[in-house]
Amino acid sequence: xxxxxxxxxxxxxxxxxxxxxxxxxTADIVVRPGRVNGVALEPVDKGRRxxxxxxxxxxxxxxxxxFMVRGGHEVVVDSIPGTDKRALRLCLLGPVLAxxxxxxxxxxxxxxxxSVGGKAVVxxxxxxxxxxxxAAALHLRGHDMLADDITTIQMDxxxxxxxxxxxxxxxxxDSLLALGxxxxxxxxxxxxxxxxxxxxxxxxxxxxxxxKHIYVLAAGRNLQIQSLSSQEAxxxxxxxxxAARFGxxxxxxxxxxxxxxxxxxxxxxxxxxxxxxxxxLSVLHEHASILLKDLSRDSQ
Numbered sequence: 039x040x041x042x043x044x045x046x047x048x049x050x051x052x053x054x055x056x057x058x059x060x061x062x063x064t065a066d067i068v069v070r071p072g073r074v075n076g077v078a079l080e081p082v083d084k085g086r087r088x089x090x091x092x093x094x095x096x097x098x099x100x101x102x103x104x105f106m107v108r109g110g111h112e113v114v115v116d117s118i119p120g121t122d123k124r125a126l127r128l129c130l131l132g133p134v135l136a137x138x139x140x141x142x143x144x145x146x147x148x149x150x151x152x153s154v155g156g157k158a159v160v161x162x163x164x165x166x167x168x169x170x171x172x173a174a175a176l177h178l179r180g181h182d183m184l185a186d187d188i189t190t191i192q193m194d195x196x197x198x199x200x201x202x203x204x205x206x207x208x209x210x211x212d213s214l215l216a217l218g219x220x221x222x223x224x225x226x227x228x229x230x231x232x233x234x235x236x237x238x239x240x241x242x243x244x245x246x247x248x249x250k251h252i253y254v255l256a257a258g259r260n261l262q263i264q265s266l267s268s269q270e271a272x273x274x275x276x277x278x279x280x281a282a283r284f285g286x287x288x289x290x291x292x293x294x295x296x297x298x299x300x301x302x303x304x305x306x307x308x309x310x311x312x313x314x315x316x317x318x319l320s321v322l323h324e325h326a327s328i329l330l331k332d333l334s335r336d337s338q
Contacts, residue, residue: 110141158200258314271310
């Protein structure tokens with residue numbers, strides 16, 4: 039078994055996971071091979087199916103395999119013979135890891151996060167909305183990365199805390215070019231995708247950071263930062279909760295009332311804004327500067 043850490047947890051895996059930080063640590067999560075049978079799965083979208091049983095949560099991805107997630111501490115991997123290991127790791131370190139964190143009663147957002155001045159700044163958005171790109175742009179300006187795509191928030195204290203994930207951004211080639219990187223030198227994350235792994239050698243946060251600001255990314259003709267009302271912010275958190283990507287089954291099985299309370303608590307203790315801006319990457323660095331000015335002004 040290989041030993042790693044991510045999201046503050048010790049992960050022991052039969053499969054090498056080079057994206058994670060190597061560390062000898064007691065296993066909070068064990069990833070092992072095995073057979074997964076007998077769970078009724080419903081389509082989530084093209085190529086993905088999901089189901090919940092008394093045994094746990096089951097996720098299946100066409101052409102890759104099926105994963106059983108149990109009790110927040112075990113993942114059984116039933117991979118299709120000959121599956122590309124990159125595709126397997128992408129599933130395991132994406133939706134499967136999000137499932138096991140959800141089972142551990144954390145609030146999981148489909149978001150990227152950086153630490154600015156010791157405080158967490160989170161960017162919400164769907165696929166292709168630029169949350170990884172803007173977070174990477176702030177990282178390259180000297181701000182520590184916290185998480186990419188899956189942001190975990192500890193809700194067991196008065197101040198919500200963002201937990202460091204692992205030191206890698208997932209970025210498309212055009213985003214990398216806008217950031218000044220060379221896509222051809224970076225590893226492809228999936229044999230059928232052009233997205234690359236931008237692994238960090240420094241600038242990754244090691245400790246949880248208090249969450250103070252959330253920006254909901256949105257398309258707009260002009261750049262605008264608008265404060266959201268509590269009701270608007272609550273709707274956006276529900277919309278961009280990672281659990282929503284699995285349909286209604288997961289939340290109904292694990293407690294939708296608890297999930298709503300977590301989102302309401304977050305709204306009460308965090309400033310939430312809509313960040314509307316043109317989608318062009320040519321103004322990425324200008325957007326990063328404006329965000330930092332907004333954060334500086336808001337902290338005064």
